[in-house]
Amino acid sequence: xxxxxxxxxxxxxxxxxxxxxxxxxxxxxxxxxxxxxxxxxxxxxxxxxxxxxxxxxxxxxxxxxxxxxxxxxxxxxxxxxxxxxxxxxxxxxxxxxxxxxxxxxxxxx
Amino acid sequence: xxxxxxxxxxxxxxxxxxxxxxxxxxxxxxxxxxxxxxxxxxxxxxxxxxxxxxxxxxxxxxxxxxxxxxxxxxxxxxxxxxxxxxxxxxxxxxxxxxxxxxxxxxxxxxxx
Numbered sequence: 001x002x003x004x005x006x007x008x009x010x011x012x013x014x015x016x017x018x019x020x021x022x023x024x025x026x027x028x029x030x031x032x033x034x035x036x037x038x039x040x041x042x043x044x045x046x047x048x049x050x051x052x053x054x055x056x057x058x059x060x061x062x063x064x065x066x067x068x069x070x071x072x073x074x075x076x077x078x079x080x081x082x083x084x085x086x087x088x089x090x091x092x093x094x095x096x097x098x099x100x101x102x103x104x105x106x107x108x109x
Numbered sequence: 110x111x112x113x114x115x116x117x118x119x120x121x122x123x124x125x126x127x128x129x130x131x132x133x134x135x136x137x138x139x140x141x142x143x144x145x146x147x148x149x150x151x152x153x154x155x156x157x158x159x160x161x162x163x164x165x166x167x168x169x170x171x172x173x174x175x176x177x178x179x180x181x182x183x184x185x186x187x188x189x190x191x192x193x194x195x196x197x198x199x200x201x202x203x204x205x206x207x208x209x210x211x212x213x214x215x216x217x218x219x220x221x
Binding site for chain 2 (some may be wrong): 031033034036041042044045048087098099101102
């Protein structure tokens with residue numbers, strides 16, 4: 001079966017750095033996505049990785065290792081507004097997105 | 110500005126009733142998707158469409174149907190609502206071959 005695993009909840013301090021991990025087992029791989037979802041709102045796109053390595057976009061970076069079935073999202077200089085759920089999704093061989101259950105990130109002052 | 114909208118935003122219905130959730134996008138995207146989101150689960154794909162007159166079943170399609178008569182709209186119908194269909198429903202769209210899906214604001218459905 002297809003499976004995306006990520007921690008249910010993480011807590012971090014304002015101004016700090018946090019890494020949210022995602023491991024996957026899917027039938028085929030055509031890219032990995034990270035989305036941010038604030039409570040009661042729609043998911044919004046953060047990043048896309050299809051090749052191994054690190055993609056940096058401002059305070060957010062995303063890393064992919066296809067051989068390990070592993071990705072992480074790195075958030076730097078945390079702000080209170082970063083409190084949200086972070087969703088990992090993999091596009092499989094049918095070009096469908098398989099979603100993890102999400103990681104709820106709590107930022108404390 | 111282009112956008113994707115859903116209506117209603119909140120809906121309460123009774124078991125056995127037919128319910129239709131609307132999704133309208135002005136991105137002129139070919140691809141449209143319906144997901145449901147429940148606590149402890151990732152987004153789960155219900156139905157999707159790659160263009161007018163094209164519809165496909167997703168992972169959790171039982172009890173749901175869609176039709177695509179134009180580019181802008183993909184209404185989702187619950188044929189006979191069940192309590193297990195209480196959920197938050199998201200519509201999304203993307204360009205053909207596009208990497209990013211853009212989501213509507215969601216519809217909260219409660220089936221009593």
